[in-house]
Amino acid sequence: MKSSVIVFPGSNCDRDIAVALKRMQFKNKMVWHKETKLPKSDLIVLPGGFSYGDYLRSGAIAGKSLIIDEVIRAANDGCLVLGICNGFQILTETGLLRGTLLRNKNLKFINKDIQVKVMNNQTKFSNKYKKNEVLKINIAHNEGNFFTDDNHLRELKENNLIAFKYCDEKGNIDDHSNPNGSLENIAGIYNSKKNILGMMPHPERMVDKLISNTDGVNLFSSLLN
C-alpha cells in the first residue's frame, strides 16, 4: 500500500507517522506542501504539528497551500485521507471535513494519554478494532475542542460517522472523561463517504511497546486489510 505524508512548515509529527507507516509495511513518501503533484497514493496523511505556527487559526494557512488542491481532488476520487491533530484541523479548514476545532475549554495545552472508544469498527480505518473497544492513546493539542452545527451533528450520529469518543478506562463517556470540552466527547469523525478520517489523538505514537503501547497499530493494519 502506498502512502504520502504531506509536510508543512511547522509539522512535527511527520517523521513519527512515517516511522509508523514503514513499520506497517506501507511504501511511504514525504511530500512538501509546495509540490503541485501528488505521488500515486492509497493513503494521504496530514500529520500533527503547528503548521505555520498556528497563525490566523490552526490549520488555516496550511489548508490553502498548493498541494491541498491535489489532496482534495484525490479525496474526492476516493483516496483514503487521515488527518491527525493539526492534520484534523487542516481537514476542517479545507472543507473536506465539516465542523471545527476550538481552543480547549480549560485554555490549556493538554499533553497526556487518555482513553477513546471506537464508535464504528466497520470502516477502512477501524475494521481491526472491536466495537466499543477502549484505546489508550496520546493527545497533545491546544485546539481540540470539536464543535459543529446541529445539522452536522445529527448527520454524524445518523450515519455513524463518529469515529472515536473520549471516555474513561471503563468506557464511560461523560463530562469527566472529556479532556477538552468537545461536543459530545467527539475525538474523531469521518466524512459521509468514510474515506476521510480526522482525529485529535495520535495513533502513530502508539505503535511501539517500548515507548508507549500498541493501541494505534490496528488503525494502520485496518488500512492494509
Added chain:
Amino acid sequence: MKFSITVTLKKDVLDPQGKVVQNTLINLGLNLKNIRQGKYFEIEVDEKNEAIAEKKVDEMCRKLLVNLIIEDYKINKL
C-alpha cells in the same frame, strides 16, 4: 482604499479567552456586563470603486480570514 475587519466568535460559541479576561477585569475592580474577544485586520486594496473594493475584502474574509462556522465579521471603510 482601506478597510478594517473585526472578527468575533458567534454569540452561541463559547469564548474561554474572553471569559478569563472578563474575570480578571472583575478581579481588578472593573465591573462589566460581558466581553467577547476577537481579531482585527486592516486591509488596503488597490481599487477606486468602493463597492468593488468591499466585495474583494468580503471575499478575503469568506475565503481565509473568517471561519464562518464559528465567527462573524464586520467590514468598515476607513
